[in-house]
Amino acid sequence: MVDRTGHRTVPETPRRTDRLSGPRYGNRPTMKDVAARAGVGLKTVSRVVNGEPGVTPETERRVQESIDALGFRRNDSARVLRKGSTASVGLVLEDLADPFYGPLSRAVEEVARAHGALLINGSSAEDADREQELVLALCARRVDGLVVIPAGDDHRYLEPELKAGVATVFVDRPAGLIDADVVLSDNFGGARDGVAHLIAHGHRRIGFIGDMPGIHTASERLRGYRAAMEDADIQVEDAWISLGVTDPERVRRATEEMLSHPDPVTAVFAGNNRVTVTVIRVLTEQSRQVALVGFDDIELADLLQPGVTVVAQDAAALGRTAAERLFRQLDGTLRAPERIELPTRLITRGSGELPPAD
């Protein structure tokens, strides 16, 4: 067995939170607001809203007036959740077989369970129509909230559900054309750090092999690559960049092309875990050493020779943060949607510290 190489981490960048325009939760009148306006207790409002007995016609009229005036809408989701009987949260993933989503899903599930809710998952398989179909199917099955890793970039179809009180948090990628809670990794900063690390080890001809350019994370990481190259005054050549599907055949071809170029790259930045796994395989077949930094950590990456240097996301923290915000939406303690960005972590293990071969 190989020796385990040590790993060093760079300091984490501080967590940033940016408020988006327009408070959504803050706009929504609560039962408390209705009670205050009608001059009655919360229990009385609850009785009227739920059609329970014990309220005089005059009081009921006053409460109803207050409800109409404020535009109060009973939040069925929160109600179901409090009752606990059918509480459930939906999680829409992008690919069931991508190991990146394993810890993310499990973290969402653990938070859901701590709140007495079941987690129901589904996969969009990177298809916007399928995402919409699945999200609406979950809503039709009365989930109380949704954590969505979006495949599409237009989520206006969700507006009626949001208005009806279905709590929603986007994770890994932002929502499109709606104002919603979003929890992301710092994809731009992580990629920039990883590429700067290769530059610091003497590389100038650095390839970038990424996912499809329409995917938010892929374009952000490419942007990070370009920023690091620009910071070092390196003119990026077209032949150094390859974007597309992450299946092994495409990635293998792209890697081999970059390496067979007359003036080949001396290092590769791999845009995600699926890409990295294939690039590792191609590099093991090369006669000369090529440096590698991959976005996303990979199981056993530290036991390879050399160990694989990665920009690691905290997938569990993404899931946990998203799920916790979801339940804070449901219990009414959030005032407005936010965009939360979690830091990434450069883990050096050998492959990213190799000098240029020439």
Place this chain on the structure above:
Amino acid sequence: MVDRTGHRTVPETPRRTDRLSGPRYGNRPTMKDVAARAGVGLKTVSRVVNGEPGVTPETERRVQESIDALGFRRNDSARVLRKGSTASVGLVLEDLADPFYGPLSRAVEEVARAHGALLINGSSAEDADREQELVLALCARRVDGLVVIPAGDDHRYLEPELKAGVATVFVDRPAGLIDADVVLSDNFGGARDGVAHLIAHGHRRIGFIGDMPGIHTASERLRGYRAAMEDADIQVEDAWISLGVTDPERVRRATEEMLSHPDPVTAVFAGNNRVTVTVIRVLTEQSRQVALVGFDDIELADLLQPGVTVVAQDAAALGRTAAERLFRQLDGTLRAPERIELPTRLITRGSGELPPAD
């Protein structure tokens, strides 16, 4: 980067199918049976069953008589599925973060999609109560069928759902106390082959580190280990066997104890992918070589030094076979529950071919 070692496969054992006692689907009268008995066409029965117009009162009476006589019960699930609008299939997993379930889930999803159905997942987290809660929650959300990797060993709670026409297939582990379709890997045969392979390479003191003994796959693999040892007339010592949770701390301790024994094991058989990953880490820290065969294949296992010899299951085939049976239940073409066992495959890469160190 390390060299990629070649791998050799042993011939696959033939696929076995054993009929269980008592046909379930065969007992259920179909719309065709109703039509034949009433002497009318299928469309006429369909009209009566669905309350559509275009049937004379006399014909309707005859059809109803036939329905009553046969005890025909409309299969709402199949009906919903045919209509396609809310068709969905539930998949109950054991652990969302276990990479073994990734390809299995994706295969179920692909079959579901080919049938125009959505897949909804949930995880029992290896808890029988949670499994039941989740299964019933999915039924309440009107899934048309269920693929279940069971955590519990008593599934009589499912009987009302089965009678109501919810198609169900168990996968990876059998159902308990009910007659149901089951798709398994040949866990016994696979483990026996893997241990026999170590014995063939000169090992006699072989450790077995497995999952909790209550889990079907864990006990079957232990049985395979014992069978191989008995075939070779090796008396198994208690200190060579460790069963329990698969978290890294427990597995590390178990492995280290076996290796620090006065008369230590020279080889380890790891009971599943979670165990194997930790055993690999412990073995890299040892000064002497210890052979290893793991149950389940692992990503990048072929790129380690030495490559990790495994008994591979075909997780995608498990999922695909289970899902295909589910849809055959729904379209009424299955006659009785079956137990299907898929073969495993020994992939030799180096770690399982190391000779004993002493």
